[in-house]
Amino acid sequence: MEPSASIYTTFNLRLYDFVVLVISNAFAWRCSTRSTLLPFYQKHTKESSAHLEVGSGTGYYPATAASSGALSKTRLITLCDLNPNTLAYSKSRIASAGYRGSIETLEHNIFHPLAQDVRGKYDSIALYYLLHCLPGSFPQKATDVFATVVPALAPNGVLFGATILGKGVEHNWFGSRLMGLYNKKGMFGNTGDSEEGLKEALGEAFEESEVTIVGVVALFEARKPRGVTN
C-alpha cells in the first residue's frame, strides 16, 4: 500500500481528528473544520440520495453530517479507500452516529477505474483531503482522479472537495514544517499542487466549477462533466 494510505493504522486514526481536524486545520492550514469544511460538506450532501466518499479516513464528515440531519435524504453512502482500516473505522463511526441508510465499502485505489455498475450512481462525490495526499505531478493526478470518479456521477450530481495546496500560497512556519515533514514521509505529495493547476484540471473535466481558497486550502465544487449529455 502507498504511504498516502498506509499511515492510517487504527492507532493513527484515533489521533487523526485531534491532530488534523482540530490542530492542523486551525493553526497550520488556517481553514476551520467547524466553520468552513463541515458546512461546505453539509451543503453538498443535504439533497443527495446516494453519496460516494473517496478517502474516507475516520469518517468525521459523513458521521457529523449524519448526526446533524444533513444526510437525512441519503439512502446510500459508499466509502471508497485504499486502506481497509479506514473503511472499517469510518463505517462503524457513521453507523454509530445514527445514520439510517446503507453503508457500502469499496477497497480501491482511486487511480484505477471504478466498476461499470457504479455508472451514474451518485448524486454527490466527496474528495476531502485526498488530492494533497496522492503522489504524482499536478494537475495530472487531479485529472486522473476526476477521470476515475466522473463516470460514477449522476447527471445532475456534484463533485466537491478540499485539498491543501503546496504552491502559490503562503504557508506559515507551522504549516511549512508540517508540509515538509509529510512530503518527506510520502504522506503528502503536494509540493506542486496549485490553485491554477486545480482550476485547469476541473475546467478540463467539468463545464461548471468553482474554487475558493481559505488559508492554504482549496475548496472546490464541480458539475456537468464534459462529454456527458443529460
Ligand SMILES: C[S@@+](CC[C@H](N)C(=O)[O-])C[C@H]1O[C@@H](n2cnc3c(N)ncnc32)[C@H](O)[C@@H]1O
Ligand atoms: C488525509 S485522509 C482524509 C480523510 C477524510 N476524507 C478527511 O478529510 O478527514 C486521506 C484518505 O485517503 C486515503 N487514500 C490515500 N491514497 C489513496 C488512494 N490512492 N486511493 C484511495 N484512497 C486513498 C487514505 O487511506 C485516507 O483515508
